[in-house]
Amino acid sequence: MEDLVLNWDLGTGGLLLLAAASIALLLVLIMTFKIHAFLALMITSLLTAVAAGIPFDRLIAAIQFGFNPTLGSVMLLVALGAMLGRMIETSGGARVLTDRLIARFGEQRAGMAVGVASLLMGFPIFFDAGLVVMLPIIYAVSRRLGGSLLSVAFPAALAFSAMHIFVPPHPGPVSASAILGADVGLVLILGLVVALPVWYLVGVLFGGWVGRKYHVDVPSILDGSREDHDEMESNPSFGKIIVLLVLPLVLILLNTGLNMYAATTADPDAFKAEPVIALLRTLGETPIALLITVLVSFWLLGWGMGKKGSLLDKIADSALGPIASVVLVTGAGGMFGGVLRVTGIGDAIAESLNSVGMPVIVAAFLISLIVRIAQGSATVALTTAASLMAGVVIDGGFNPVETAAIVLATAAGSVGFSHVNDSGFWLVSKFFGLDVKTTLKTWTVAQGLMAIIGFAISFAIYLVGGMFG
Numbered sequence: 001m002e003d004l005v006l007n008w009d010l011g012t013g014g015l016l017l018l019a020a021a022s023i024a025l026l027l028v029l030i031m032t033f034k035i036h037a038f039l040a041l042m043i044t045s046l047l048t049a050v051a052a053g054i055p056f057d058r059l060i061a062a063i064q065f066g067f068n069p070t071l072g073s074v075m076l077l078v079a080l081g082a083m084l085g086r087m088i089e090t091s092g093g094a095r096v097l098t099d100r101l102i103a104r105f106g107e108q109r110a111g112m113a114v115g116v117a118s119l120l121m122g123f124p125i126f127f128d129a130g131l132v133v134m135l136p137i138i139y140a141v142s143r144r145l146g147g148s149l150l151s152v153a154f155p156a157a158l159a160f161s162a163m164h165i166f167v168p169p170h171p172g173p174v175s176a177s178a179i180l181g182a183d184v185g186l187v188l189i190l191g192l193v194v195a196l197p198v199w200y201l202v203g204v205l206f207g208g209w210v211g212r213k214y215h216v217d218v219p220s221i222l223d224g225s226r227e228d229h230d231e232m233e234s235n236p237s238f239g240k241i242i243v244l245l246v247l248p249l250v251l252i253l254l255n256t257g258l259n260m261y262a263a264t265t266a267d268p269d270a271f272k273a274e275p276v277i278a279l280l281r282t283l284g285e286t287p288i289a290l291l292i293t294v295l296v297s298f299w300l301l302g303w304g305m306g307k308k309g310s311l312l313d314k315i316a317d318s319a320l321g322p323i324a325s326v327v328l329v330t331g332a333g334g335m336f337g338g339v340l341r342v343t344g345i346g347d348a349i350a351e352s353l354n355s356v357g358m359p360v361i362v363a364a365f366l367i368s369l370i371v372r373i374a375q376g377s378a379t380v381a382l383t384t385a386a387s388l389m390a391g392v393v394i395d396g397g398f399n400p401v402e403t404a405a406i407v408l409a410t411a412a413g414s415v416g417f418s419h420v421n422d423s424g425f426w427l428v429s430k431f432f433g434l435d436v437k438t439t440l441k442t443w444t445v446a447q448g449l450m451a452i453i454g455f456a457i458s459f460a461i462y463l464v465g466g467m468f469g
Contacts, residue, residue: 010052012352015345019374022048026336026420030436037426037436038325041332045339052343066338070423071331074128078323078330078427080290081132082221084244084297086319087312090232091301093241094140100238102144110141115155115203119196121245122163124252126170128427129286130160133248135431139218149218150442151211153432158203158446165378165415166198166408166454167191169256172382173411179386180393180410182403184263190404194412194457202449210442219433221322232315234305244297248289255284326430333423337376340421346371350384360396361409361462364389365455368413376421382414401465409458416451419444 010018022044029040042063049062088094098110105113114137121130134156142152168174168188177184258281262268271277282288294316302312340346350367358366364385372381386407393406418425419440429439 010343012348015052015343015348016374018048018051018343019340019345022051022336022340023420027436037329037429038332041329041336041420045332045336048336049339049342052339054342062339062342063335065342067331067335070334070338071327074330074334074423074427075327076287077126077129077290078132078327079320080287080294081129081135082319082323083294083316084133084290085136086315087232087294087297087301088241088244089136089140090315091236091305092233093236093244093301094136095144096236096238097137097241098140098144101141107145110145111152111155112204114138114141114152115159115199117245118156118159119163119199121249122160123167124169124249124256125160126286127160127164127424129248129290131157131427131431133245133290134160137245142218148211148214149216149432150214151208154207154210154442154446155199155203157428157432158207158450159199161415161447162195162199162203162450165411165450166195169260172379172414173407175379176382176386176407176410177404179383179390180403180407181390182407183400186400186404187407190401190461191408191411193461194408194454197457198450198454201453202446206446206449210446214438214442216433216438219431221326221431221433231311232301232307234301234307236301236305240300244293244300247296248286248293251284251289251292252286253284255281255289258284326427329426329430330423333376333421333426337421337423340375341377341380346375346380346384349374350388360389360392360398361402361406361459364393364406364410365413365458368410369416369451370413372414373417373419374421376419376423378414378418378422378424382410385410385413399465401468402462405458405462405465408461409455412451412454412458415454416448417444418447 025047026040026044029035029043030037035043045063046059049059050056054062101113102110114134117137118130118134121134125133138153138156139149142149145152164170165172168177168184168191173187173191174184176182177187258272258277262271262277265271272281283292298312301307302315303309349370367388368381368385371384372378375381389406389410393403398406420426420436425439425443428434428443429436432439434442
C-alpha cells in the first residue's frame, strides 16, 4: 500500500485524533450497541479509511491490506491446532496429561507447570501457534483444578508472549538486532534475562491475581459431542501425548537451527538452497510442522487404535466450525490495524518523537510503544522504531551490551497495551471466552505491565553495560 496517496494530509495531530475516534467508535459499537466484533471491526475500518482520505476506489484494497495476511497466517495455525486439540481432548489425552501433571506437581503447582512448559515451547514457536497447541492442556488443567480459566491460561499465554517478544529466534528481536547492529547471541542471552522475570511478575503474579479477580469458565470451543468422546475414548499413554506436544517443537527447532547455522556460513542463501536443507527447513515451517503433527495424531490416537477413518474425519470436521468466529474476528482485528497503518499514523508519530531529543534507549522504547498503541502491530512498531534509531545507535559508540539493551527496550515497547486494533487481542478474547471489557482490563493491562517491566530491566542492563563496557 506504499503507493496509496491520501486525498488530504491530516498531520500528526489529525491522525492521532482519527485513531482515537475510530477506537472509541469501535468500542461503542461492540460494548454499547452489542454489534458482533467482526461486523464492528469492518464498519470501523471502512469509516476510518474514508475519514483518512483513502480514495473510494482503493477502500477494498485498504481493508484487505491488514485482513488478508492476518487471516492467511492465523487460519492455518488455528485450524490445524484446533484439529490437534480436538484429537487430544476427545481421545482422553488431555485428561491423561492433566492427571500426570497433578500427580507430579500437585494441584497448587499444576498451573505453574503448564506455564513453565509454555516457556519451553515458546522458545521456537510463535505466540499464536504455541497458544493453540497448548489450549487443550490449559482447558483440561483448568477444569480439573476448578476456579477461573485465567489462573491457568494467563501464565501460559504470557509465557508465549514474553518469549516471542524478547528472545531470538523470534522475528521481532532478530530484525531489530539486524537493524541496530546488535549481536543476536547476546540479545538471546539478555533476552532471557528480561523475559523470565517479566513472565514471573506478570504471568504468574499478576495472572494469579487476575484469576482470583475474574471468574471465567472454560469455553466449549474444543469440546466434541458426548458421542464423539465415547467413540474416540482410548486413554492414550502419557508418552503418546508428550510425542504430540514435542513433535512440532522439534520440527520448528530444526528449522530455527538450520537458519541460525546458515547465518554463520559464507553464503547463507546457497546453504539454504541445498535440496536436503531446503526440505528440512520446510518440514520445520510452523504450518507444515502442525500438519505433520495432526497426521501423526490421527495414527497414534486413531488409526493405530483401531478407529475408523470416518470417525477421524468427523472429529476433524467438528473442530473447524467453532473456530470460524475466532479466525474471522482475528483477521478483522488485523484489518483495523492495517487501515491505521495505511494512514501513516505510525510513521508520523515516530518522526515527531524522534525529533524531541531524549536519551536513545528511552526514545526507542517510547516510539515503539506509542506506534504499537496507535496501529496495533508489534512487528511494525518494533521495526519502525529500530529503523528510525538505527543511525543514532550505529554511530553512537555504544558497546555490545548497551546495543543489545536498546534492542530489548525497543522490543518491550512493541508489546505494550495490546487492544482492539491488535489481532492478538481478539485471539485471546475469543479463545479465553472474554468479552471486550474484561479483555481490556486483563490482557491489555498485562501487556502494558510487560512493556514497563521489560523496559525497566532493559534500562538496568543498559546502565550496567555502560559501567563495565
